[in-house]
Amino acid sequence: MGLFPGNQPWRGQNSHGVHEGAGGDFPLATCARTSTRRHKKGSNESGYGTGYVKPDTGARDWRDYFLLRTYPESMRDYETWPNRQSFRDAISKYTLEMKKLSERLLECLSINLGLSPNYLKEALGELHQDLMINHYPPCPDPSVAIGANKHTDLGGVTCLWQLHHVVGLQVLKDGEWYPVTPAPGAYIINVADMVELASNGIYKSIQHRAVVNPTKRRISIAAF
Numbered sequence: 001m002g003l004f005p006g007n008q009p010w011r012g013q014n015s016h017g018v019h020e021g022a023g024g025d026f027p028l029a030t031c032a033r034t035s036t037r038r039h040k041k042g043s044n045e046s047g048y049g050t051g052y053v054k055p056d057t058g059a060r061d062w063r064d065y066f067l068l069r070t071y072p073e074s075m076r077d078y079e080t081w082p083n084r085q086s087f088r089d090a091i092s093k094y095t096l097e098m099k100k101l102s103e104r105l106l107e108c109l110s111i112n113l114g115l116s117p118n119y120l121k122e123a124l125g126e127l128h129q130d131l132m133i134n135h136y137p138p139c140p141d142p143s144v145a146i147g148a149n150k151h152t153d154l155g156g157v158t159c160l161w162q163l164h165h166v167v168g169l170q171v172l173k174d175g176e177w178y179p180v181t182p183a184p185g186a187y188i189i190n191v192a193d194m195v196e197l198a199s200n201g202i203y204k205s206i207q208h209r210a211v212v213n214p215t216k217r218r219i220s221i222a223a224f
């Protein structure tokens with residue numbers, strides 16, 4: 001969502017080819033908390049934490065997350081990563097593919113503007129990538145809680161994987177919230193703030209949020 005310039009019809013597009021091999025039970029909380037440290041609010045260091053919701057929103061946060069700084073590689077702080085080689089290998093492999101995907105998307109977005117394929121990549125500079133693993137436990141009363149409050153993402157493009165097909169992501173369009181139903185093997189691509197800035201507002205950084213589910217937990221993985 002948010003892939004198309006503001007003056008074009010609004011629609012989503014699936015990019016298929018992803019297998020949910022990581023499905024099943026993802027032991028985020030145990031894995032992250034026993035091996036890493038708490039994320040410092042406002043910092044971009046790796047670590048685990050809970051979502052922050054401003055007191056005036058009236059909704060309580062209902063999210064655990066695990067933030068990993070992954071690119072540039074020199075900024076990886078392995079001391080904050082779970083100390084399991086299989087985890088590290090999987091994250092390294094996955095984030096490399098996400099890096100390639102986002103670079104390719106930046107090329108497509110540039111070409112779509114009638115500019116050189118490298119335009120957005122050069123405007124954004126060296127790729128800084130974070131991986132945010134979100135875990136929303138089932139919430140007995142979703143009317144008083146929100147998983148992730150309304151926001152835009154800060155980077156270039158966000159590649160979001162919604163696991164287990166649990167609906168939760170919503171995007172804001174003309175003042176209305178629309179659910180983004182997970183499709184098997186598809187990523188959600190969100191245009192984020194830096195692409196809006198570098199395209200002079202032709203691409204819009206999409207406002208989005210995640211709501212919680214009364215019976216099912218939800219996991220999403222965002223690379224931005």
Ligand SMILES: O=C(O)CCC(=O)C(=O)O
Pocket residue numbers: 132134148153160162168169208209210219220222
């Ligand atoms: O869980 C989701 O679908 C959204 C997560 C998100 O927006 C984020 O991590 O920035």
Ligand SMILES: [Fe+2]
Pocket residue numbers: 151152153208222
């Ligand atoms: Fe987001």
